[in-house]
Amino acid sequence: MKYLTFAAATLGATAATTFLVPSATAQTPELTVYTYDSFVSDWGPGxxxxxxxxxxxxxxxNLVGLGDGAALLARLKLEGERSDADVVMGLDTSLIAAAKETGLFAETPVSADYDLPIEWTDTVFAPYDWGYFAFVHNKDLDAPANFKALGESDLKIVIQDPRSSTPGLGLLMWVKAAYGDEAPAIWEAMADNVVTVTKGWSEAYGLFLEGEADMVLSYTTSPAYHLIAEEDDSKAAAAFDEGHYMQIEVAGALAGSDTPELAAEFLNFMVSDAAQAILPTTNWMYPAVIPEGGLPAGFETLTTPEKALLTPADEVPAIRAEALDEWLNALSQ
Known part of the structure; x- marks a missing residue:
């Protein structure tokens, strides 16, 4: 709290007395939220x-953009208890177990009537949006119907690094969930299709839009941006018959926050109608709680996977290590 110093003179007194009184307004509290770059961009929801x-x-x-989703956890591990963050927003179900292992997050009560494909019981992390990973392409492309067909094609794709990007990690989990022990063979077949691997989603999607690749790893909801914001219906998400891997993005409060009540208020705000109504047409994902007005017009045209894939959060670390080795081996040949 700030204090003001006043000099007061007492009538008839020979000396002035200096004393402190509380200011009329307390210092404005600050909440620092670590998130990913696209969230804080001018066109994002930030x-x-x-x-x-x-x-x-x-x-x-104070919204702080730090690369892509997976980079947030790496930054937090580096800073540890010295972190300036009160909240981290942009991790997902593939990173929840690793995030909890740091011991840096606190249980935070959040009340919401979630509209998710799965039941949500986690008391540390609160989901705020979700979607399905997919390869986005121009509609005039004869898109493959599965990973095997992609590997057999001459199509050029751009993907993200699983060590820094949640979509990149999601792709590893997608291939592993769909093919299990066959995953190494799938990656060996697709290695020639990969034009480049970017650190984050924004860079990869930009390369696709610039014509550097036929398809880009993104989301089934990505074409909604072009349709709604640009009135461009030329983009589509390829429907894969193995199913599509689900991403649920979450936010969590740090145990070391100086403002835990404010952090809890922010997490509850993110699942409120005020925030959820913003996300579909800025973050271009499905809201975790359907807002009063429903989904924006255009979302009904999106690809809806016939099969949803998702590995339980506590099983991800062991699978992730194996999947990462398979990916690195295939792309290094």
Whole structure:
């Protein structure tokens, strides 16, 4: 709390007395949230989320973009208990177990009527949006119907690094969930299709839009951006008959936060109608809680996977290590 110093003179006194009194307004509290770069971009949800939350919290929301989703956890591990973050937003179900192992997150009560494909019982992390990974392409492309067909084709693809990107990690888990022990052979067949591996989603999608690849690893919801924001219906997400891997993005409060009540308020805000209504047409994902107005027009045209794939969070670490080795071996040949 700030204090002001006043000099007061007492009538008839020969000396002035200096004393401290509380200021009329307390110092504005600040909440620091680590998230991914695309969230805080001008076209992402960050600016609208910041404005809406500050209108109700009487605080200063500091959104800090740090690469892609998986890079957030690496940064947090590096900083440890010295981290300036109060909340981390942008991890997903593939990183929950590893995040909990750090011991840096606190259980935080969040009340929401989730509309997710699975039941949500985690008390540390709160989901705020979700989607399915997919390869996005121009509609005039004869897209493959599965990973085997992709590996047999001459199509060029751009993917993200699983060590820094949640979509990149999601792709590893997708192939592993669909093919199990056959995953190494799938990666060996697809290695020639990979034009480049980027650190994050934004760079990869940009290369696709620039014509550097036929397809890019993204989401079934990505074509909604082009349709709604650009009135361009030329993009589509390839439907794979093995099924599509699901991503549920989450936020969690750090145990070392100086403002735990404010951190909890932010997590609950992110599942409120005010925030959930923002996400579909800024983060281009499905909201974790359907807002009052429902989904925006255009979302009904999106590819809907016939089969959803998702590995339980506590099983991911062991599978991730094996899948990463398979991926590195295939792409290094």
């Amino acid at each position: 600016p609208q989320i910041e404005k809406a939350f500050e209108a109700v919290c009487e605080c200063d929301l």
